[in-house]
Amino acid sequence: MARCKRCGREIKWIDTPAGKHMPVDPDRKPYREGGGEVFITDRGEMMRGSTPFGPEPVDGYAYTPHWATCPYAEEFRR
Ligand SMILES: [Zn+2]
Secondary structure (H helix, E strand, O other): OEEOOOOOOEEEEEEOOOOOEEEEOOOOEEEEEEEEEEEEOOOOOEEEEEOOOOOOOOOEEEEOEHHHHOOOHHHHOO
16 A cells, blocks of 8 residues: 555555546545535546535545645645
């Protein structure tokens, strides 16, 4: 498992359709469609959604980009 060079947390690299590698948090999380949060699908596609609260039905599971959770995100966002 790879680790973030900045915060040391485990990350996973996802290949995007554009041929790039996107660092994401290793665990997939439930999401609902619509919302202001960014999720990355298994295929590396970026989509918008929101985190469900409580027992709401979810629309699927997707990865969270690491820059959304990394405490040093401001430093490595280019
Ligand atoms: Zn990090």
